[in-house]
Amino acid sequence: MKILPAVLAATTLIAGAAHAEGLTQFNIGLLGGENAQDRLNSNECLRKYAEDTLGVPVKLFAPADYDGVVQGLLGGTIDMAWLGASAYAKVYLTDPKAVDVALVKTNLDGSFTYHSIGIARKDSGIAKLEDAKGKVFGFGDPNSTSGYLIPSVEIPKTHPAITRADLADGASGYFKTVKFTGGHEQTIVAVVNGDIDAGVTWADGQGNWEDGYNSGALRKAVDAGLVNMNDLVEIWKSKPIPEGPVVLRHALPEEVKAKMVELVKGLHARDKDCAYGVAAGDTAGFAPITADFYDIIVETRRATQGN
Numbered sequence: 107m108k109i110l111p112a113v114l115a116a117t118t119l120i121a122g123a124a125h126a127e128g129l130t131q132f133n134i135g136l137l138g139g140e141n142a143q144d145r146l147n148s149n150e151c152l153r154k155y156a157e158d159t160l161g162v163p164v165k166l167f168a169p170a171d172y173d174g175v176v177q178g179l180l181g182g183t184i185d186m187a188w189l190g191a192s193a194y195a196k197v198y199l200t201d202p203k204a205v206d207v208a209l210v211k212t213n214l215d216g217s218f219t220y221h222s223i224g225i226a227r228k229d230s231g232i233a234k235l236e237d238a239k240g241k242v243f244g245f246g247d248p249n250s251t252s253g254y255l256i257p258s259v260e261i262p263k264t265h266p267a268i269t270r271a272d273l274a275d276g277a278s279g280y281f282k283t284v285k286f287t288g289g290h291e292q293t294i295v296a297v298v299n300g301d302i303d304a305g306v307t308w309a310d311g312q313g314n315w316e317d318g319y320n321s322g323a324l325r326k327a328v329d330a331g332l333v334n335m336n337d338l339v340e341i342w343k344s345k346p347i348p349e350g351p352v353v354l355r356h357a358l359p360e361e362v363k364a365k366m367v368e369l370v371k372g373l374h375a376r377d378k379d380c381a382y383g384v385a386a387g388d389t390a391g392f393a394p395i396t397a398d399f400y401d402i403i404v405e406t407r408r409a410t411q412g413n
Contacts, residue, residue: 192254
């Protein structure tokens, strides 16, 4: 009979480790890209695993835009997030000590890059970016790497007739007008519905077009039944972009950060279906990465957008 209290005490000690570190709740921010409920559903398994790991309530937050996650990390109301590289650059440029870079999502071949992909309806007559001249062009979010930063820098370099000013929100120069849709899923749906003539989203660029590639916003849209890829064409593709980092709030207790890093790093081996949802498609898992991998994106953002 004396064993039971000892067992309970040990269990309480383990489960209460995060409490002992002064943590009473852990908050995970979910960057935009698809509707909020789908983001919550895709990450619910991670939330449960995190709750079991930390022994405290874990909450998911899916703000309406990228900046909601960025400001949450900066303000200390969000503890962990998988950011795009440009969103991370904004955090870093605002406060270099706000977050620790921990992990990066890997593709099936082990690489950790992806592409900004220009899309249009197959029946639109737009087969390449030049065909979109005089049409309505869409970007996702101003804090998105593939949904704005990279195409806004790369397109003017490869297409001199298009200037960076032509790619600003509301611009009417090369294109009839430029619109920000609010996110990757919104861009895809807007193209499918004909609300915009063309736009950019993201994908790993691996696998089959008809599947929406192996991972990314197109794959998620296919999974959700939002698009038939045979109805779309690829009109532009960026150079490889560094996949964004999983970051943790720097001020968190070291033990808490270590536990969450191990959880996410081992998620694919533990639960492939969960990893698929968290990583927006097929993945080889999450691997360690360091902040210097994102120096080029930080400098690009500093030069073009500041914070």
